[in-house]
Amino acid sequence: MAHGEHRYNVAVLWTGNEGTGTSGYREYGRDHIIRSGSKPEIAGSADAAFRGDAARWNPEDLFLASVSACHQLWYLHLCADAGVHVLAYLDEAQGTMLDSPEQGRFTEVILRPRVVIRKGDDRDLAAKLHHTAHEKCYVANSVNFPVRCEPTIEFAQT
Structure with missing residues (x-):
């Protein structure tokens, strides 16, 4: 792994x-396009609660997805190194955001990964590696609120 900046x-x-541009709060759309190099564009908007398009990704969705994906990538890496064979991984994460006139902010993220591992692999180790993944996650280490992880580990049927 490359270290450094x-x-x-x-x-x-x-x-x-x-x-008419931003001539009034109700006079402009919140739609935007997110680009990075040659990657597919992401159609973005504000949350529908803030006059955005609910069919587009909003910053809060993308933020929560970043926390979840970072944890997942570290977890898969750690499992591969530890000999735990992950066969499926689905996280149905939930974020809570406080919207107040003074300062809106996220107050908590809960990750709920459902992991399927190879039958016979070390289930306790698979569960423990979530803690290590959380400690290593760049995104979770960059936030000022709790990120909880409530994993479920199952064995593959075959």
Whole structure:
């Protein structure tokens, strides 16, 4: 693994000018496009609660997905190193955000990964590696609120 400083670049292009720019809070769209190099574009908007398009990804969705995906990638890495064969992984994560006039912020994220491992592998070790993944997760280490992990480990049927 490469150590040191890593830089990431994205471009966020606002596409919500409906003719009069930001002439009023209700006069512009929240739609935007997120780009990074040659990767597929992401159609973004605000959460529908904030006058956005519910069919598009919003920053809160993307943030929660980042926390979940970072944990997953570390977990898979650690399992591979430890000889635990993960056959399936699904996290149905939940984030709680406080919206207040003073300061809106996330107050908690709960990861709920459901992991299927090879029959006969060490289930206790598979569960313990979630703790290590959490300690190593770059995104979780960058937030100022609790990230809880409530994993379920199952053996494959065959």
